[in-house]
Amino acid sequence: MLLAFVIASMAYIVVSIHIGWALTTDRPINKGASLGLLLVGMLAHAALLYPYIVTLYGLNFNLFNVFSLTSLLFLFFYVLFSLYRPIVSLGILAAPTALIGMAIGYIGRAPYQPLTDVSMGLEAHILLSFAAYCVLLMAAVQALFLRLQIRELKHQTIHRFWVNKLPSLQTMEGLLFDMILVGFVLLSIALGLGFVYVQDLMAQHIAHKTVFSVLSWLLFGGLLLGNWRAGWRGKLAANITIYAFILLALGFVGSKFVLELVL
Structure with missing residues (x-):
């Protein structure tokens, strides 16, 4: 070890x-x-x-x-x-x-x-949930970096640390939507398996987790649709990504913290 x-x-x-x-x-x-x-x-x-x-x-x-x-x-x-x-x-x-x-x-x-x-289906649900959470966590961090870059460009600051040290704005935006798409697909499959294999949401104290996850899924899906149909990008895309991930984190980590360390 x-x-x-x-x-x-x-x-x-x-x-x-x-x-x-x-x-x-x-x-x-x-x-x-x-x-x-x-x-x-x-x-x-x-x-x-x-x-x-x-x-x-x-x-x-x-x-x-x-x-x-x-x-x-x-x-x-x-x-x-x-x-x-x-x-x-x-x-x-x-x-x-x-x-x-x-x-x-x-x-x-x-x-x-x-x-x-634990059944194979439930194991797949758990692992895919972790994978989706990680990719969407990366997307949220990416969105924060994107906002910092946009702020430096908008205010035309002399010392452009984030613009100079990070990849180009176009690359960062492309990566953001790559992450959101991968995370959204993983989260969709995980939620689908969860609804099939989880028997009693209330008894297992995961009803609130499911609600937050579905709300997050709707926001990420809406962002992908908005990017495809209306060209949503930049600060708007970054903000929606951050809000959607906060909802996911409240259900994913918040419930574990309360159940294991508080209660």
Whole structure:
């Protein structure tokens, strides 16, 4: 366990330092080495996390394991999008996020009722929900960066940090809608499986989670439709993305926090 934690930590730290150094000194980022190290880190992170989630008594998705898994999937999708978009510089956020999430999962402990006798359909629902949440979390962060870039361009500031250090505005907008589309598809499938395989929403304390998730799904779907039919983009798209993700986070993380740490 400790060895996997150390390997993943070192990989994440080295990549963070390299990308941070490249951005501050205007040097090129070594994409191949960075993504390769992150892949090593992700494998070690997954090896560390697996026995915490897959236990002898069932699946353990407590709050701290969720943080660790979310950060791992966050990094996975960052690497995936980096393969075809010039966004390696965003690793300055993705790598530290993975490191923090992994550390929280490794150190934190919370009481939890393991999931036993889970059907394949329900397992697929859970995993797809996590994947959708991670992609849409990335979209929300991307929307924040997009807003910062638009603000600098609109106010014509002299020191354009976000404009100069991040990919072009066109690339950032394209990536935002890539993320929203992938997240929306994953969330749609996850919700569909949830309605089929979850038997009693009230008894399992997930009715409010379902309501927030559906509201978020409607907002993301409306944004995609608005972009396709009316060309919604820029600040409007960024704002809708942030609001939609807040709704999703209230249902996804908020309920776990209240049930496990408050009640």
